[in-house]
Amino acid sequence: MQMKFCLSCNKELVGRTDKKFCDAQCRSTHHNKNRPLHEITIQKINSTLRRNRSLLAHFSPSGKTTVEREILFKSGYNFDVFTHIYTFKSGTYYFCYDYGFLPVKDDNGVEKMLIVQKQDYMENLVFNPWSTSN
Numbered sequence: 001m002q003m004k005f006c007l008s009c010n011k012e013l014v015g016r017t018d019k020k021f022c023d024a025q026c027r028s029t030h031h032n033k034n035r036p037l038h039e040i041t042i043q044k045i046n047s048t049l050r051r052n053r054s055l056l057a058h059f060s061p062s063g064k065t066t067v068e069r070e071i072l073f074k075s076g077y078n079f080d081v082f083t084h085i086y087t088f089k090s091g092t093y094y095f096c097y098d099y100g101f102l103p104v105k106d107d108n109g110v111e112k113m114l115i116v117q118k119q120d121y122m123e124n125l126v127f128n129p130w131s132t133s134n
């Protein structure tokens with residue numbers, strides 16, 4: 001009988017002849033190692049989006065709150081990443097899924113985030129990246 005070895009750790013495999021890995025952990029290690037780079041990039045962005053969304057929800061449980069930018073930043077908010085934007089006369093809202101914020105400054109120039117939850121009417125807004133004013 002031919003010996004077979006785990007594709008991940010090279011230990012000899014015993015038991016079923018169609019096995020390729022010792023266990024689920026070796027299988028997952030192998031697949032992670034062989035994942036294309038763009039998949040890793042996508043996963044990183046997705047997890048950043050999720051964290052951003054959780055932070056917005058955490059700091060604005062009622063759906064509309066103003067929080068200092070610094071507080072979110074220190075909690076790990078990443079301002080480079082968002083799912084979409086809505087542009088109004090009051091400014092541009094940056095969304096991560098169903099939560100978003102409007103960058104605002106108070107009278108002392110302190111940077112704050114007006115956190116909002118997505119509203120139904122926003123579904124119908126059409127965003128045109130080429131229009132510079134609205």
Ligand SMILES: [Zn+2]
Nearest residue numbers: 006009022026
């Ligand atoms: Zn193994």
